[in-house]
Amino acid sequence: FRSVARFQREVFPQHQELFAALATRQRPDALFLTCSDSRIDPCLLTQTQPGVLFICRVIGNIVPPYPDAVGGVSATVEFAAGVLRVPDIIVCGHTDCGVMRGALNPDMVADHPTVRAWLKHAEVHERDADPSAATILALAEQNVVRQLRNLRTHPSVAARVAAGELRLHGWVYNIGPGVVTEYDEVAEKFLPITGAGQAR
Numbered sequence: 001f002r003s004v005a006r007f008q009r010e011v012f013p014q015h016q017e018l019f020a021a022l023a024t025r026q027r028p029d030a031l032f033l034t035c036s037d038s039r040i041d042p043c044l045l046t047q048t049q050p051g052v053l054f055i056c057r058v059i060g061n062i063v064p065p066y067p068d069a070v071g072g073v074s075a076t077v078e079f080a081a082g083v084l085r086v087p088d089i090i091v092c093g094h095t096d097c098g099v100m101r102g103a104l105n106p107d108m109v110a111d112h113p114t115v116r117a118w119l120k121h122a123e124v125h126e127r128d129a130d131p132s133a134a135t136i137l138a139l140a141e142q143n144v145v146r147q148l149r150n151l152r153t154h155p156s157v158a159a160r161v162a163a164g165e166l167r168l169h170g171w172v173y174n175i176g177p178g179v180v181t182e183y184d185e186v187a188e189k190f191l192p193i194t195g196a197g198q199a200r
């Protein structure tokens with residue numbers, strides 16, 4: 001953890017004004033809800049500085065439907081939508097997700113009852129002990145759409161979506177090529193985020 005000392009010595013002084021402004025308040029632009037996978041760096045991916053993203057990380061970027069499972073994710077969603085009143089929520093899945101692999105192959109998580117119980121919110125009914133990359137990607141996409149649906153069951157989200165104050169976005173991060181796709185509700189498929197005509 002020597003890197004903490006390096007942060008204090010070398011990095012902090014370069015961003016002193018930003019940290020001074022953030023010291024007593026936050027007004028994040030979005031709740032970014034993504035998998036705990038070590039390969040995802042939300043701030044790197046979105047090129048955002050501290051203070052911009054309110055981040056919720058959980059295996060499989062799963063949002064339990066309200067009021068099934070009161071826990072960390074539900075509380076974080078309610079806090080972001082209701083208290084911080086973020087204008088956007090992004091659910092971001094990813095390629096090669098081990099959680100999707102586990103959902104397809106329950107034997108893999110048989111000895112891990114908490115993981116197994118959590119995966120029921122992914123609602124995967126197919127079985128595949130050796131899924132291809134394409135199968136995992138397709139499942140990750142379906143899972144993001146499912147979690148957007150689960151998000152809408154939370155009253156704090158539903159009320160603000162209905163009022164036009166909150167927008168929901170579904171993303172999938174393709175780790176190998178570094179491409180992010182976004183769910184298009186009209187086309188009912190994931191399309192690359194190009195930057196043209198898009199806010200983020």
Ligand code: ZN
Pocket residue numbers: 035036037059060061094096097098099100
């Ligand atoms: Zn994952």
